[in-house]
Every structure is written in C-alpha cells, then in structure tokens.
Amino acid sequence: MINPIENLNKLFDSRIRLGIMSALMVNADVSFNDLKELLTITDGNLASHLKALEENGIIKVQKGFIGRKTNTTYLATKTGEKAFRAHIEALEKMIRSTK
Amino acid sequence: MSGQQQSLDDLQHIKRMMERSSRFISLSGLSGIAAGTCALIGAIVAYPYVYGHKDIFVDAAAGNELARTGHFSVILYTWLFWIAAFTFAAAVISAFIFTYIRSKKQHIPLWGTTARRLMINVAIPLIVGGLFLIKLIQANDIGLIAPACLIFYGLALVNASKYSLNELRYLGYGQLILAVINLKFMVYGFYFWAIGFGVLHIVYGAVMWTRYEKE
Incomplete structure (x- = not known):
C-alpha cells in the first residue's frame, strides 16, 4: 500500500503557506498587502514565506505601480498550481484512508 | 492530533482562505432585515400618494405649473420622489451599519479588494437600470417601473453572488420571478415592489442570520 503521507508536499507544511496558495488559486493575482490582511501576520514573516x-x-x-506607489503582486505558477492540487488530493486521501 | 484530523483541519483552512480572499463574506443577514423593513415602511408611507388619496405634489401650484410644461424636473416636486430617495438612503445606511459590525466581529477589513469587486459588479446592472427607469418615467410608462426595478435588482444580485455570499443568488431569483409574474398583473406593481424589496429581503436576512450569525 502506498503511504499517502509521501504525497504531502513539505513546502506546504505551514498554515501560512496554505493560506497564501489558497488565495493565489482563486485569484488571478494578490497583492502583498491583501495577503497580509488575509493572514494577519507581520511583513517580515509573510516575506520569508x-x-x-x-x-x-x-x-x-x-x-508594478499604482500611481507612484509600488504595488507588488503574487501569482501561482503552473508548477505551483499543480503541486498545490496534488497536495489537496493527498490531504483528501489521508482522510479517506483512515475511515 | 491524528494525521486525519490534521488533514481535515488543513482542508477546512484552505477552503476558508479561498473564500475570504475571493469573496466579500461580511454581508450580514441583519442588513437584509433592515433594508427590507425600510422598504416596507417606505411603501406604507408612499401608498396614499400612489393611489391618489393624497396630492402627489409637495407644492401643488409649482408642481401643476411644471407638469403642464412636461419638463422632467417636475419629478423633484413630487412626494414620491422624496419618499423613494429617503427610503433608498435609509436602506443603504442601515444595511451598511450591520455589515460593518459583522466585519468587525470577523476581523476582516470592510473595504478591500473583495468589497471593491463586489461594488463594481453590483453597480453595473444598477446604474444601467437607473438610467432605464428615468427613461420609463419620462415616457410615463408607470406600470413598468416596479417590474423594471425588480429585474435590474435581481440581475445585480445574481451577479453579486459570484463575489459575495452564494445565497444572494436565490434572493436574486426571487426578485426575477416576482418581476415576471408582475408583468402578467401590471396594475399591482406597487405590491410586487413591496414584496420584492420588503418581504424577500426580510426573509433572506432572517434565513442568513439564523444560519450563520445566531449565537
């Protein structure tokens, strides 16, 4: 039997990273400030993740720029989207396997 | 914590974050109840003017004079215009207050990307609808006013549901169904308007409040 834990991606092994990826999966792009508000964390913490x-x-x-202010936005890459989907599937498998 | 429980929590966290980042979810059921109540009060106040029990003009002399010229500004001299404007303002303000309180409770900022997105998508059908209504009034097509209000507002709600709570879609369907029935019974537009903007809002608000906010 395959151990489903193997499919869990170490990169997503944090609530904050899960939050970042969730937001990027359902939005074309998300600004640094919106991510900060969503996750209620400090600039430094968010930046490191x-x-x-x-x-x-x-x-x-x-x-980019909004007027004169810099506006940094983030988006998921194709690889990132694929990896996150696989991670969600692995989580679902974990739940089913023990039922 | 077991791995299973951990996975379940993670998935719920993902779902919550997806919703929070893409939809405006602070809309309170109490806002619906408040807006509906304003609409019903507005309808009760407007009733005697709509059915000719009271003089429609605030200033009868000036109103009649303008009415003869057929100029559109005559509308500003009618009680109905001011009742409608006041009802609309009261509904928007009271709805805003309850949603503001809920956003505070959820620790979600009221104004942000999701709120802006919702506003734009609600404004499109409403502004076009408003322009259409002005034309209807100018053309003296009074019977079509209520169904036109319901149609444009219903479409705005169906559109809004993609950017806010999913259930808004059903409130929108309700308004659209009322509008279509209203087209069959044109003389009862006033009552259909009161049911749509009053009763449906209150029912929707009460259902949403019991489902998500009641403690």
Missing part, C-alpha cells in the same frame, strides 16, 4: 515559495518556483512576483 513568499520567498521560500518563490525560490521553489511555486509562485511568481510581479512588480
């Missing part, structure tokens, strides 16, 4: 996801090719950063 975003960096880890970006370095692993899960998300992409877009820098």
